Amino acid sequence: MSELFPLKQVMGFALSIILTIIAAGVYFLDGISFPIIMTILLVTAFIQAGLQLVVFMHAGETDDKSAIYTNIYYALIIALVTIFGTLLCMIWGYL
Amino acid sequence: MDYFERFAIPHPSPAIYASMVAIGFTVIALIFVLTYFKLWGYLWREWLTTVDHKKIGIMYLISAIVMLFRGGADAIMMRAQMAVPNNTLLDAQHYNEIFTTHGTVMIIFMAMPFIMAFMNFIVPLQIGARDVAFPRLNALSFWLFFMGAMLLNISFVIGGSPDAGWTNYFPLADNEFSPSVGTNYYLFALQISGLGTLMTGINMIVTILRMRAPGMTLMKMPMFTWSAFIANVIIVFAFPVLTVALTMGTFDRLFATKFFTTTDGGMDMLWANFFWVWGHPEVYILILPAFGIYSEIISTFSKRNLYGYKSMVGSMVIISFLSFLVWTHHFFTMGQGALTNSIFSITTMAIAVPTGVKIFNWLFTLWKGNIEFTTPMLYSMLFIPTFTIGGVTGVMLGMSAADYQYHNTMFLVAHFHMVIIPGVVFAMLAGLHYYWPKMFGFMLNEKIGKITAWVIAIGTLLTFMPMFFSGLDGQARRMYTYTESTGFGIWNMISFIGAIGFTIGFMLIVYNVYYSIRYSPRNIGMDPWDARTLEWATPNPVPFYNFAKQPHVNSVETFWDSKNNGHELFPEPYEDIHMPSNSGMPFILACIFFAWGFSFVFSMWIPAILSTIGIFICMALRSLEKDPGYYVTVKEIKETEKKLRGVQ
Numbered sequence: 220m221s222e223l224f225p226l227k228q229v230m231g232f233a234l235s236i237i238l239t240i241i242a243a244g245v246y247f248l249d250g251i252s253f254p255i256i257m258t259i260l261l262v263t264a265f266i267q268a269g270l271q272l273v274v275f276m277h278a279g280e281t282d283d284k285s286a287i288y289t290n291i292y293y294a295l296i297i298a299l300v301t302i303f304g305t306l307l308c309m310i311w312g313y314l
Numbered sequence: 315m316d317y318f319e320r321f322a323i324p325h326p327s328p329a330i331y332a333s334m335v336a337i338g339f340t341v342i343a344l345i346f347v348l349t350y351f352k353l354w355g356y357l358w359r360e361w362l363t364t365v366d367h368k369k370i371g372i373m374y375l376i377s378a379i380v381m382l383f384r385g386g387a388d389a390i391m392m393r394a395q396m397a398v399p400n401n402t403l404l405d406a407q408h409y410n411e412i413f414t415t416h417g418t419v420m421i422i423f424m425a426m427p428f429i430m431a432f433m434n435f436i437v438p439l440q441i442g443a444r445d446v447a448f449p450r451l452n453a454l455s456f457w458l459f460f461m462g463a464m465l466l467n468i469s470f471v472i473g474g475s476p477d478a479g480w481t482n483y484f485p486l487a488d489n490e491f492s493p494s495v496g497t498n499y500y501l502f503a504l505q506i507s508g509l510g511t512l513m514t515g516i517n518m519i520v521t522i523l524r525m526r527a528p529g530m531t532l533m534k535m536p537m538f539t540w541s542a543f544i545a546n547v548i549i550v551f552a553f554p555v556l557t558v559a560l561t562m563g564t565f566d567r568l569f570a571t572k573f574f575t576t577t578d579g580g581m582d583m584l585w586a587n588f589f590w591v592w593g594h595p596e597v598y599i600l601i602l603p604a605f606g607i608y609s610e611i612i613s614t615f616s617k618r619n620l621y622g623y624k625s626m627v628g629s630m631v632i633i634s635f636l637s638f639l640v641w642t643h644h645f646f647t648m649g650q651g652a653l654t655n656s657i658f659s660i661t662t663m664a665i666a667v668p669t670g671v672k673i674f675n676w677l678f679t680l681w682k683g684n685i686e687f688t689t690p691m692l693y694s695m696l697f698i699p700t701f702t703i704g705g706v707t708g709v710m711l712g713m714s715a716a717d718y719q720y721h722n723t724m725f726l727v728a729h730f731h732m733v734i735i736p737g738v739v740f741a742m743l744a745g746l747h748y749y750w751p752k753m754f755g756f757m758l759n760e761k762i763g764k765i766t767a768w769v770i771a772i773g774t775l776l777t778f779m780p781m782f783f784s785g786l787d788g789q790a791r792r793m794y795t796y797t798e799s800t801g802f803g804i805w806n807m808i809s810f811i812g813a814i815g816f817t818i819g820f821m822l823i824v825y826n827v828y829y830s831i832r833y834s835p836r837n838i839g840m841d842p843w844d845a846r847t848l849e850w851a852t853p854n855p856v857p858f859y860n861f862a863k864q865p866h867v868n869s870v871e872t873f874w875d876s877k878n879n880g881h882e883l884f885p886e887p888y889e890d891i892h893m894p895s896n897s898g899m900p901f902i903l904a905c906i907f908f909a910w911g912f913s914f915v916f917s918m919w920i921p922a923i924l925s926t927i928g929i930f931i932c933m934a935l936r937s938l939e940k941d942p943g944y945y946v947t948v949k950e951i952k953e954t955e956k957k958l959r960g961v962q
């Protein structure tokens with residue numbers, strides 16, 4: 220029976236719903252500061268994205284696993300570099 | 315009638331009216347020729363609906379050459395205007411429009427399709443594949459690029475050209491300072507062709523990763539394929555930034571958002587930031603495939619394996635990463651602090667190191683090589699010293715403190731022309747001579763080719779070296795004239811003479827094509843250059859299915875091994891070949907995209923909505939369509955091969 224039940228997918232589904240609720244819940248919370256809101260949103264967003272990639276888009280289930288992960292990490296690094304670089308020369312650089 | 319007033323040119327001149335008439339006549343002449351010789355069917359069947367990577371490559375090539383002449387005409391007009399002080403050949407507005415279209419056309423619609431042409435034509439042949447991974451998507455990429463290019467090119471006769479520079483900096487580019495529709499043209503032309511480029515990026519990556527012949531591991535790929543792979547990885551990561559920036563700019567201009575405004579919380583320099591987050595990787599997208607072509611040519615004509623294959627690959631991987639870390643060097647003078655500038659200065663100088671590694675690898679390949687001076691090799695040899703001048707001045711510009719002196723002067727203009735012309739244009743011309751027999755089955759004339767190479771190289775130096783001096787003397791870029799007392803006159807005169815040299819060079823190329831079509835022998839065999847890589851293991855020109863039998867690869871230069879070291883290239887028997895079928899959909903979809911862009915440029919909402927619906931209908935039809943392709947039987951293959959090899 221256990222091999223018929225898609226435990227991983229059900230767990231993934233539940234977790235993604237919970238993450239969505241947490242993120243949406245930020246809207247209803249009063250009195251927390253902007254940085255905390257952003258932190259909650261960013262953290263839930265990154266977990267959510269990773270979850271979707273691994274559980275539902277099957278990253279890591281085929282033999283080109285390493286290519287897929289290399290690609291994802293590369294994208295992540297470039298995105299972070301771009302964001303922090305932009306912050307550096309658009310905002311922080313003037314302090 | 316009021317409705318049509320929007321299409322009028324805001325700043326007309328006799329030259330523009332003359333061009334309108336000329337365009338009108340050309341179109342009529344074209345329609346006449348096509349009808350008279352009954353070529354419409356041929357055009358539709360063989361070109362507009364083709365999904366063959368070779369034909370798409372050739373169409374990219376033709377577009378690139380046409381755009382080279384268009385951008386070249388702009389360049390000549392600019393140099394003529396600048397040749398003497400206080401010249402009145404062009405007024406300020408026309409000068410602005412011309413330098414803007416020159417830059418945009420040359421980078422986006424000349425250099426890009428040129429590298430796309432070679433990637434499309436060569437990569438599948440080099441890896442022993444029958445086509446790219448997604449042939450129909452490939453056709454769509456081409457037609458999107460083509461329609462984007464056409465959209466920008468009609469701007470000067472309908473509604474007015476963009477005039478805010480190829481960098482299109484906001485707030486200059488917003489409605490207040492650029493009220494004509496020109497900038498809309500820029501935004502939509504780049505958006506549409508950028509979509510095509512992004513699709514090519516994905517297509518090529520999948521092709522290279524999944525469709526290599528048996529035995530070809532990653533480290534046995536020819537260098538051009540490696541360079542194309544890396545360039546496409548950069549495309550996939552860099553182009554989305556351009557897409558987003560263009561969209562934000564479009565919203566600012568058409569829907570009054572405030573992303574790049576100076577008021578209401580907008581951030582005007584954010585455009586410059588995004589533009590260069592894409593723009594610097596873009597220059598490496600252009601240069602890497604060019605380096606790949608040089609690598610092929612230098613190793614073929616030195617009769618040697620490429621020196622330092624691994625370090626070549628390694629340096630490209632490093633470049634692909636570093637190219638994303640340096641963009642701020644384009645606006646060191648914007649006002650951010652010394653710390654930020656220093657960080658980006660260091661990354662900028664770091665990128666010169668892997669570039670240097672590649673230069674030394676070529677030099678070591680030549681060393682002890684058995685060098686043969688053909689036209690492609692001559693271009694490669696002229697490239698190394700000229701490009702080095704450009705690279706060294708790049709490092710000078712990369713020092714942020716010094717850049718305050720050089721920025722936005724002719725020194726900068728000289729720098730990037732001295733890297734792009736030897737780096738990209740020479741490579742493309744070298745590739746053109748090298749792969750011409752592969753594409754068309756005969757060689758270009760060597761003697762005319764060599765003279766041309768020298769003329770163009772001297773033209774480059776004459777045109778751009780003086781700019782280093784006038785730039786250091788303080789001549790700013792993008793100024794439409796200057797007074798005599800500045801003393802810039804002599805430098806600009808020399809530049810103008812160089813530009814004439816260029817023109818002669820390009821006319822010589824046209825003459826060479828004409829001459830070779832008439833007089834070149836056709837029985838050149840499979841391997842006119844005594845080459846080393848797999849693309850030369852097919853007949854010239856290449857049959858539509860590329861390889862009659864599946865090739866097997868044993869090394870980086872498997873074709874050389876099959877000629878000299880007894881490697882068995884085609885051990886398998888003939889088999890039926892599965893080929894993709896033609897489709898008119900990519901062309902039609904791209905035409906709708908053209909209408910879509912055009913409607914948005916002029917804020918004509920009803921046609922805009924209709925064409926948007928049309929785009930979605932096309933995509934839905936494609937999703938529902940079954941396209942099993944077709945088979946070429948062994949009998950047909952044998953007949954074709956007999957015919958092709960029989961001629962030789």
Ligand code: HEM
Nearest residue numbers: 597601643644666705708709711712721722726730733734
């Ligand atoms: C040796 C490596 C290179 C270095 C260190 C370098 C550095 C720089 C720097 C610092 C600038 C900005 C200068 C300023 O605005 O004041 C610049 C501009 C430019 N570079 Fe390079 N560069 C290098 C190679 C290349 C290559 C290979 C290409 C193209 C194939 C290229 C194309 C350009 C272009 C198009 C611009 C300026 C465009 C504009 O402002 O309109 N560079 N380079």
Ligand SMILES: [Cu+2]
Nearest residue numbers: 594641643644
């Ligand atoms: Cu740059």
